[in-house]
Every structure is written in C-alpha cells, then in structure tokens.
Amino acid sequence: MKLDKTMLWATFALKCPRCRQGYLFKNRNPYALKELSSMNKTCSNCKMLLDPEPSFYYGSMYVSYGLTVGFSILTFLIWYFFFDVDVMYYLIFNAIFLLALVPYTFQLARAVWITILVKYNPASIEPNPLKKKD
Numbered sequence: 001m002k003l004d005k006t007m008l009w010a011t012f013a014l015k016c017p018r019c020r021q022g023y024l025f026k027n028r029n030p031y032a033l034k035e036l037s038s039m040n041k042t043c044s045n046c047k048m049l050l051d052p053e054p055s056f057y058y059g060s061m062y063v064s065y066g067l068t069v070g071f072s073i074l075t076f077l078i079w080y081f082f083f084d085v086d087v088m089y090y091l092i093f094n095a096i097f098l099l100a101l102v103p104y105t106f107q108l109a110r111a112v113w114i115t116i117l118v119k120y121n122p123a124s125i126e127p128n129p130l131k132k133k134d
C-alpha cells in the first residue's frame with residue numbers, strides 16, 4: 001500500500017476521508033489564520049459534502065482536547081527521559097508548543113472527526129456521506 005493512500009497519512013495531510021485525494025480546507029496552510037476554518041463545501045475529487053449537516057464539527061472539540069492532551073503527554077515523556085531540567089521549564093515550553101500548534105490542531109481535529117464518521121470508499125458518488133441507505 002502506498003503511503004499516500006493510508007488513513008493516517010490522509011488525516012494528517014487534512015484530506016477527504018472518502019477518496020483521500022481532495023483537500024478539506026480552502027487554504028492548505030493552517031497558519032493562514034484568516035482562512036483557518038474555511039472549508040471547501042465539497043471534495044474537489046469525489047464531490048462529497050464536507051459539512052454534511054448543521055453543527056457537524058462540534059464533536060471535533062473533543063478530538064481537539066484529546067490531541068492537546070496527547071501532545072502534552074508525548075512532550076512530557078520526551079522531556080522526562082531526555083532532559084534533566086526543572087519541570088517549570090517543561091510547563092513553559094509546553095504552553096508555547098501548544099499555542100504554536102493551535103491552528104494545525106484545530107484543522108487536524110476536524111480531519112480526525114470526519115475520518116471517524118466517513119469510511120474510505122473512493123468509488124462512491126453519493127454527495128452526503130451520512131445518508132442512510134434504504
């Protein structure tokens with residue numbers, strides 16, 4: 001399997017979970033802050049609706065919290081095992097690190113949320129990925 005077709009790669013690259021080719025956000029740079037939350041209406045490749053229902057991305061707040069805690073635990077473990085420095089320096093470093101990651105974490109949380117709810121199916125042409133089959 002090619003790397004660019006894996007779910008993990010597509011999620012971190014902020015791509016459509018159904019085809020793993022189209023981009024979720026209008027601007028590919030998360031640090032273009034004016035367009036931070038500007039998402040494409042549909043995937044440019046498979047035409048899937050990227051905002052299939054009102055308030056669809058509310059759940060991504062929980063994902064964002066989990067990502068932030070995960071990043072903090074990871075940096076704490078690196079700090080604990082590789083540096084012999086006071087924990088106060090870790091807390092300052094971690095606060096700066098998390099602030100610097102806010103734009104990417106925001107977009108990654110949305111990408112993780114839609115990836116949880118939409119299965120990989122590049123052959124599908126159904127615009128709404130949450131539509132129930134009759």
Ligand SMILES: [Zn+2]
Nearest residue numbers: 016019043046
């Ligand atoms: Zn797509």
